[in-house]
Amino acid sequence: MKQRIIIGIALLLLLVVIGFMVWDFFLSRPEGAANPYAYDLSELKKSDTALNRYEEALQFTPGLEEIHGIAVDPAGRIFVAGKNGVKVFDDSGKLLRKFKFDGYADCITLGLFGNILLGMGDHVEIYSAEGKLLEKWKPANSESVITSIAATGLFVFVADAGAKVVYRYDHSGKLFNRIGEKDPENRIPGFIIPSPYFDVCIGKKGELWVANTGRHELEQFSPDGRLVTSWGVASMAIEGFAGCCNPSHFAILADGSFVTAEKGIERVKIYSPGGVLKCVVATPEQFEEGTKGLDLAVDPKGRLLVLDPVRNQVRIFVEKLKKK
Amino acid sequence: MLNRRDFIQTLVRGSILAGLTLLTGALVYRSRKGGCESGFACGSCPKSDGCNLAEAKAFRQTVWQLDPAKCIQCGRCATNCVMSPSAVKCFHVYAMCGYCDLCGGYFKPETKDLTTAAEHQLCPTNAIKRKFVEDPFFEYSIDKPLCIGCGKCVKGCGAFGNGSLQLQIDHHLCQNCNECSIARSCPSEAFSRVPAGKPYLLKSFGKELLPDKKTTSG
Numbered sequence: 001m002k003q004r005i006i007i008g009i010a011l012l013l014l015l016v017v018i019g020f021m022v023w024d025f026f027l028s029r030p031e032g033a034a035n036p037y038a039y040d041l042s043e044l045k046k047s048d049t050a051l052n053r054y055e056e057a058l059q060f061t062p063g064l065e066e067i068h069g070i071a072v073d074p075a076g077r078i079f080v081a082g083k084n085g086v087k088v089f090d091d092s093g094k095l096l097r098k099f100k101f102d103g104y105a106d107c108i109t110l111g112l113f114g115n116i117l118l119g120m121g122d123h124v125e126i127y128s129a130e131g132k133l134l135e136k137w138k139p140a141n142s143e144s145v146i147t148s149i150a151a152t153g154l155f156v157f158v159a160d161a162g163a164k165v166v167y168r169y170d171h172s173g174k175l176f177n178r179i180g181e182k183d184p185e186n187r188i189p190g191f192i193i194p195s196p197y198f199d200v201c202i203g204k205k206g207e208l209w210v211a212n213t214g215r216h217e218l219e220q221f222s223p224d225g226r227l228v229t230s231w232g233v234a235s236m237a238i239e240g241f242a243g244c245c246n247p248s249h250f251a252i253l254a255d256g257s258f259v260t261a262e263k264g265i266e267r268v269k270i271y272s273p274g275g276v277l278k279c280v281v282a283t284p285e286q287f288e289e290g291t292k293g294l295d296l297a298v299d300p301k302g303r304l305l306v307l308d309p310v311r312n313q314v315r316i317f318v319e320k321l322k323k324k
Numbered sequence: 325m326l327n328r329r330d331f332i333q334t335l336v337r338g339s340i341l342a343g344l345t346l347l348t349g350a351l352v353y354r355s356r357k358g359g360c361e362s363g364f365a366c367g368s369c370p371k372s373d374g375c376n377l378a379e380a381k382a383f384r385q386t387v388w389q390l391d392p393a394k395c396i397q398c399g400r401c402a403t404n405c406v407m408s409p410s411a412v413k414c415f416h417v418y419a420m421c422g423y424c425d426l427c428g429g430y431f432k433p434e435t436k437d438l439t440t441a442a443e444h445q446l447c448p449t450n451a452i453k454r455k456f457v458e459d460p461f462f463e464y465s466i467d468k469p470l471c472i473g474c475g476k477c478v479k480g481c482g483a484f485g486n487g488s489l490q491l492q493i494d495h496h497l498c499q500n501c502n503e504c505s506i507a508r509s510c511p512s513e514a515f516s517r518v519p520a521g522k523p524y525l526l527k528s529f530g531k532e533l534l535p536d537k538k539t540t541s542g
Binding site for chain 1 (some may be wrong): 326331334335336338342343346392397399400402403421424426427428433434440448458459460474476479482483484485486519523
């Protein structure tokens with residue numbers, strides 16, 4: 001009896017060994033083997049914590065697929081645009097209303113009378129505050145890829161990454177001029193837009209700012225298309241913008257400071273009105289690796305709203321001192 | 325009391341029994357799957373070249389390829405291919421790329437002088453060539469004999485750029501081994517058999533960026 005037990009155990013062990021060998025030969029995949037060609041990006045993503053003056057105070061899931069655009073109205077209501085719809089939330093993330101449409105909204109801004117302007121691929125659509133389609137503007141160019149819209153009381157500025165220009169319309173959709181169009185005769189180099197990240201914002205004095213992402217600059221233009229000023233430096237360091245197409249998005253604070261979001265090294269920073277780095281809002285550790293398309297908005301309380309399309313969240317950051 | 329001789333005999337018999345059981349199980353499994361009696365998968369079957377079974381014919385009409393969407397640039401394409409240098413090469417999807425001067429797949433991070441000096445380049449074998457077009461545009465091309473398929477540039481391009489540099493098996497070089505040694509070690513299972521008539525899996529701008537839109541190029 002004892003012999004049988006021993007033989008049984010031995011056979012069992014043998015089967016275990018055979019099983020292990022089968023797994024090792026045919027099923028296992030080597031993990032953690034050193035890569036002699038490893039390209040470690042982690043060092044690039046570290047930043048000085050002393051610069052980090054913001055913290056995440058709130059986040060909520062808007063309940064839309066493929067969220068790409070965020071805007072805030074003067075009352076602090078948060079508008080989020082995505083696939084097939086727009087949702088409106090109060091400043092605490094409570095859903096107020098929503099409306100649907102067919103298609104993908106890549107960007108959103110608010111126009112006159114609470115109208116909602118959406119960049120729908122190659123054209124702009126305007127909806128009333130209640131979600132009724134009011135206008136559908138014709139694509140200005142067969143190559144159009146609308147990535148951002150900004151509006152003043154008089155004009156609507158539409159960034160077209162496909163044509164690499166900013167269009168100036170009035171609120172009825174009448175096109176006035178193209179800003180930043182390449183013009184070799186007049187030595188205007190045009191915008192360098194290697195990928196569909198091309199943001200526009202209105203400054204505190206109503207001036208137009210454009211992210212020339214291929215040159216890593218923010219540029220200010222007059223309404224007639226004259227370049228007024230620019231700032232920005234290409235660098236992997238925290239002071240600069242790295243890689244292709246950054247800053248991918250930006251927003252402007254009440255004091256004229258710039259909030260910028262980057263891809264590649266995923267981070268959100270604040271620059272002074274003159275383009276000097278003031279502080280970091282969010283570091284790469286706070287985002288999933290490979291996150292792109294962090295649209296930004298600033299609410300009347302000065303809170304920074306970051307639309308995170310990978311986590312599918314609206315993430316709200318506040319200054320640490322203010323929170324205390 | 326079991327003596328040593330009996331024990332060894334029992335052990336050998338037991339091993340043979342276990343082996344036979346496994347073999348029988350494999351044969352039963354294979355025969356149920358498609359009538360093959362060899363007990364091998366097509367990829368490792370020594371008779372697959374002359375086999376007339378439908379499964380083997382389909383296998384012969386396919387080739388190995390890696391899916392750039394699954395690739396994690398682990399470096400094994402450079403080290404595990406039976407070819408030297410590897411049959412996996414970097415490909416450049418021109419339709420995607422703006423040919424930026426600051427190409428993250430071309431330059432090492434924090435390079436101050438954006439020149440073609442070897443110490444500034446990310447590629448360990450200087451396989452990426454660039455030609456000035458106009459400020460800030462450069463056209464990039466891959467010197468295939470120099471490329472070892474390490475994927476370093478692919479990682480840089482994906483992290484900082486458009487992801488227009490992608491690894492693919494070059495079918496002018498691939499031996500289409502029955503059992504691809506890179507596929508076996510690929511940690512992300514990016515390798516698969518694809519139809520020989522459509523042997524490349526290069527991706528362009530994905531829907532994750534702009535749904536239903538064409539590409540933009542600089």
